[in-house]
Amino acid sequence: MHIGVIESLQYNFDTVKAATNDFSEENMLGRGGFGGVYKGVLTDGQEIAVKRLATDSEQGDVEFKNEVVLVAKLQHRNLVRLLGFSIEGSERLLVYEFLQNASLDQILFDPIKCLLLDWEKRFKIIKGVAKGLLYLHEDSRLRIIHRDMKASNVLLDADMNPKIADFGMARLFKLEETHGDTSRIVGTHGYMAPEYVMQGQFSVKSDVFSFGVLVLEIVTGQKNRSFWNGENTEDILSLAWRSWRNGTVQDLIDSTLNIESGSIHDIVRIINIGLLCIQEHAIDRPTMASVILMLNSLSVTLPLPSEPAFFRRSNIHLEMPLLTESRSSQLSINEVSASEFDPR
Numbered sequence: 001m002h003i004g005v006i007e008s009l010q011y012n013f014d015t016v017k018a019a020t021n022d023f024s025e026e027n028m029l030g031r032g033g034f035g036g037v038y039k040g041v042l043t044d045g046q047e048i049a050v051k052r053l054a055t056d057s058e059q060g061d062v063e064f065k066n067e068v069v070l071v072a073k074l075q076h077r078n079l080v081r082l083l084g085f086s087i088e089g090s091e092r093l094l095v096y097e098f099l100q101n102a103s104l105d106q107i108l109f110d111p112i113k114c115l116l117l118d119w120e121k122r123f124k125i126i127k128g129v130a131k132g133l134l135y136l137h138e139d140s141r142l143r144i145i146h147r148d149m150k151a152s153n154v155l156l157d158a159d160m161n162p163k164i165a166d167f168g169m170a171r172l173f174k175l176e177e178t179h180g181d182t183s184r185i186v187g188t189h190g191y192m193a194p195e196y197v198m199q200g201q202f203s204v205k206s207d208v209f210s211f212g213v214l215v216l217e218i219v220t221g222q223k224n225r226s227f228w229n230g231e232n233t234e235d236i237l238s239l240a241w242r243s244w245r246n247g248t249v250q251d252l253i254d255s256t257l258n259i260e261s262g263s264i265h266d267i268v269r270i271i272n273i274g275l276l277c278i279q280e281h282a283i284d285r286p287t288m289a290s291v292i293l294m295l296n297s298l299s300v301t302l303p304l305p306s307e308p309a310f311f312r313r314s315n316i317h318l319e320m321p322l323l324t325e326s327r328s329s330q331l332s333i334n335e336v337s338a339s340e341f342d343p344r
Contacts, residue, residue: 006065009072011095013088016040020050029102030152034169039098047098048083053172055090064092064172071168074140078132080155080165094172099163101156105223108151114221119257119267121160122218126270127295128162129154133211134288136167137204144168145202149210150191151217190224190235194309195282205282208291209309212277216240219271221254237278241308244275269298275305 019040020027027038035054041047068085075081086093104125107113117125129149136144146153146167153165187196193209195201213224216236224236243249249268253259259267273294279285284306286294294300 005069009068009084010065011084011086011093013086013091013093015042016048016050016086016093016095019043019048023050023052032166034166040095049096049098051094051096053092053094055092061087067168067172068094070142071171074136074142074144074168076132076135076140077161078128078163079135079167080163082168096165099155100158101160103152103165104154104156104162104218105151107156108218108221109223114254114256117160119259119263122257123266123270124160125154125156125162126215126218127292129164129211129214130288130292130295132162132164132167133207134292136164137207137288142171143204144171145204146207146210147196147202148187148191149207149214150188151214151223154214193282194280203282204287205285208277208285208288209282211288211291212274212285213237215270215274215277216252219254219267219274220252221256237308240271240275241305244271244305266298269302270295272302272305275308276303278308279306280309 017023019042020038023036023038027040029037029039029049031037035052038050038052039047040050064087065085068082072082072084080099081097083095083097085095101107107116133146133149136146144167146164148166149164155163155165157163187210191210191213193202193206196206196209213236217224220236220240222236240249240252243252249271250264252271253264253267273286273291277285277291294302
């Protein structure tokens, strides 16, 4: 690794500390499994987001620096840009570009802010996330499986362009994976593919599943979690499938969207794509390359989806662990992302 490359990415620790007002609570943007994230302003006025990593990484300084250089080379308009890093003692800081509109979940699931997201913007977000995932899966020099694709890991810039966050975190943390099998399940309930939840198996198709859940959330404006519907409990996946099967799919569309009749056909098509992504068996799900083809060409005939994973066939009590999101899990494993990197 060329020493000049590392030096160009290294920030002075005291500079970053001062930029975040000594990691003050007022500057905190959020907290995840890998530590807190803080807004900072450098002396030249540049705004940054600083991730202060939890100090339990076993990596040495040299390894850490090399990893950061690797992740910093991954550049795509739909990935959050890693600007550099800082090390002091056991402190490890990652410095990212700052994005004005925070994360998708903070806008999409807010009853007022969601009005900022018309259908055109939502479609742009879906396409942008798909392009970012395709880059991670196929087009970068490494093959990266995100493994925690969800609304809070999609950040939005001033023009509401989406950028995937936390795509390199596991790479920096050397999680104990072996060939796409893991005994340590990380991620967020409700977004995880069945083969990952049940057997710990992950692949690009587990990201496709999470993407499908995200698509249905963007169309409905609802989080994928259990809720009462009459006497039964429902979740977005089951509701979407039942509506699809019953021909009432238009009822799924977020009521805050001002839909012209012309775009209803397009939205129903997107719901079809979302359902294809959450098929029970990984082999039945499309690749991200196929998804982008389907998103870009409205003339491509879509396959019909079959019953998705986790479809609730009967009345199940609300406390069931799958597809419910408890506060404790949100604060612990929710933000943990992991990736498998295969050098090209």
